[in-house]
Amino acid sequence: MRALFVGCGAMAAAWAEAVHKNDLLVGRVKIVALVDANLAAAQAFATAHGLTDAQIFTDIDDALANVETDMVFDVTPPEVRANIVRKSLKAGRHVLSEKPMAANMDEARELAILAQESRRLFTVTQNRRYKPGVRRIGAFLDSGVLGDITGIHADFFIGARFGGFRDQMDHVLLLDMAIHHFDAARFMSGQDAARVFCAETNPQGSWYAHGASAFATFEMSGGSFFTYRGSWCAEGERTSWDAAWRITGTKGNLIWDGEDKLDAYIADGDETFLRDFKRVDVPELSSDYQTQDHASVLAAFLDAIASGDRAETDSVDNLHSMAMVFGAIQSAQTGKQINITQDF
Ligand SMILES: NC(=O)c1ccc[n+]([C@@H]2O[C@H](COP(=O)([O-])OP(=O)(O)OC[C@H]3O[C@@H](n4cnc5c(N)ncnc54)[C@H](O)[C@@H]3O)[C@@H](O)[C@H]2O)c1
Known part of the structure; x- marks a missing residue:
C-alpha cells in the first residue's frame, strides 16, 4: 500500500x-x-x-x-x-x-x-484504546465479573509544555487530549454518552490560551455515570497519560493507575457494615495484535481496507467520542446540561 x-x-x-x-x-x-x-x-x-x-x-x-x-x-x-x-x-x-x-x-x-x-475509509487514530490496560479492562468488564457497571471515574493531571499549536488552541484539553479518555471510557464500558454537564477553565498560572482544565459528568447510555477531572497545566506529581481510573460495578470495583497497576475486587461474605471483599484476576490478553498503540491502529486500518469492513475507530464510530467533546464544550459555554443524543 x-x-x-x-x-x-x-x-x-x-x-x-x-x-x-x-x-x-x-x-x-x-x-x-x-x-x-x-x-x-x-x-x-x-x-x-x-x-x-x-x-x-x-x-x-x-x-x-x-x-x-x-x-x-x-x-x-x-x-x-x-x-x-x-x-x-x-x-x-x-x-x-x-x-x-x-x-x-x-x-x-x-x-x-x-x-x-x-x-x-476514514479512520481515526484513537490509539490509546489500543493499549494493554484499556483492552484488558474492556474484556474484563464485558465478562460481567463486576456485575452491571455503575460508575466510571477518570483523573488526568499533567503539566505539559508542548509549545506550538496547542498553546493557542481553544478548548485545548477537551479537544486535543480528553477525546482519548472519553473514547477509552466508551470502549471500556461499552456505553455511549447520553448527557453531559461540564465546567471548563483555564486556571491561574496556565501557559495555554484557553481551556487547559475541565470537569465533566456524563450520564452514559447504560445508566452509569462517567466523571472526568482533567488538567494539562497541573504542576507537581503527574497521573499517567492514560489517566487514573476507578470503575464501579454492582459486584465490585476496578482500580487502574493508567500504567501497570491494575486491580479488581468483588464483594465477599456477609453484608456487614463494611463488607469484606476479595481480589479477582484481570486476565492478560492472549494476543498483542490490538495492544501496540499506533501500530495496532494502523494495522486495523490496513486490515479494514483489505476486508472492506470498517475499522473499529472508523469516523462513524468516532462521532460518538467527538459528540462527548463538543457536548462538554457546549455545556461549559451555556452552563447547562446537554442532551448529547438529541442535540448532536
Ligand atoms: N494520538 C496521539 O497520541 C497524539 C499525540 C500527539 C499529537 N497527536 C495529534 O497529531 C496531530 C499533529 O500533532 P503534532 O504534535 O505532530 O503537531 P506538530 O506541530 O509537531 O506537526 C504538525 C505538522 O503539520 C504541518 N502542517 C500544518 N498545517 C499544514 C497544512 N495545511 N498542510 C500540510 N502540513 C501542515 C506543520 O508544518 C507541522 O510540521 C494533532 O492532531 C495532534 O492532536 C496525537
Missing part, C-alpha cells in the same frame, strides 16, 4: 517509526510522498526516516494530483484536518487521520458522510 503523509511534525515521526519497525506493519506500507506546509520540515522528515525516494510537496492538491497513492495519513493540527481529509476522500484515497477527526461537529459529520459516499 502506497501512503502519502501529510504533516511531518512530532507525531508523524511516531507513525513512520511504526511503519518501518513494528512487526505488525513492516512490509505493508511504502511512504511514497510527503506534504508539509513547511518545506524544511518535510525535507528533514525524509532524511530522518530514510525516505530518499519520497516526493515532497507543500500543498495537498499538488501531491494528490501528481502521485499515485492508496491512502493518506493525515498528521496535521486539527484546524486544517477537514480540508485535507475532504480533498483526499474526493480524490479516492482512504484516510487515516490523527485525532481529533475534525475541529467541530459539523465538519466531523460531513467527513464521515463523505467517506461513506466515496466508498472510502
Whole structure:
C-alpha cells in the first residue's frame, strides 16, 4: 500500500517509526510522498526516516494530483484536518487521520458522510484504546465479573509544555487530549454518552490560551455515570497519560493507575457494615495484535481496507467520542446540561 503523509511534525515521526519497525506493519506500507506546509520540515522528515525516494510537496492538491497513492495519513493540527481529509476522500484515497477527526461537529459529520459516499475509509487514530490496560479492562468488564457497571471515574493531571499549536488552541484539553479518555471510557464500558454537564477553565498560572482544565459528568447510555477531572497545566506529581481510573460495578470495583497497576475486587461474605471483599484476576490478553498503540491502529486500518469492513475507530464510530467533546464544550459555554443524543 502506497501512503502519502501529510504533516511531518512530532507525531508523524511516531507513525513512520511504526511503519518501518513494528512487526505488525513492516512490509505493508511504502511512504511514497510527503506534504508539509513547511518545506524544511518535510525535507528533514525524509532524511530522518530514510525516505530518499519520497516526493515532497507543500500543498495537498499538488501531491494528490501528481502521485499515485492508496491512502493518506493525515498528521496535521486539527484546524486544517477537514480540508485535507475532504480533498483526499474526493480524490479516492482512504484516510487515516490523527485525532481529533475534525475541529467541530459539523465538519466531523460531513467527513464521515463523505467517506461513506466515496466508498472510502476514514479512520481515526484513537490509539490509546489500543493499549494493554484499556483492552484488558474492556474484556474484563464485558465478562460481567463486576456485575452491571455503575460508575466510571477518570483523573488526568499533567503539566505539559508542548509549545506550538496547542498553546493557542481553544478548548485545548477537551479537544486535543480528553477525546482519548472519553473514547477509552466508551470502549471500556461499552456505553455511549447520553448527557453531559461540564465546567471548563483555564486556571491561574496556565501557559495555554484557553481551556487547559475541565470537569465533566456524563450520564452514559447504560445508566452509569462517567466523571472526568482533567488538567494539562497541573504542576507537581503527574497521573499517567492514560489517566487514573476507578470503575464501579454492582459486584465490585476496578482500580487502574493508567500504567501497570491494575486491580479488581468483588464483594465477599456477609453484608456487614463494611463488607469484606476479595481480589479477582484481570486476565492478560492472549494476543498483542490490538495492544501496540499506533501500530495496532494502523494495522486495523490496513486490515479494514483489505476486508472492506470498517475499522473499529472508523469516523462513524468516532462521532460518538467527538459528540462527548463538543457536548462538554457546549455545556461549559451555556452552563447547562446537554442532551448529547438529541442535540448532536
Ligand atoms: N494520538 C496521539 O497520541 C497524539 C499525540 C500527539 C499529537 N497527536 C495529534 O497529531 C496531530 C499533529 O500533532 P503534532 O504534535 O505532530 O503537531 P506538530 O506541530 O509537531 O506537526 C504538525 C505538522 O503539520 C504541518 N502542517 C500544518 N498545517 C499544514 C497544512 N495545511 N498542510 C500540510 N502540513 C501542515 C506543520 O508544518 C507541522 O510540521 C494533532 O492532531 C495532534 O492532536 C496525537
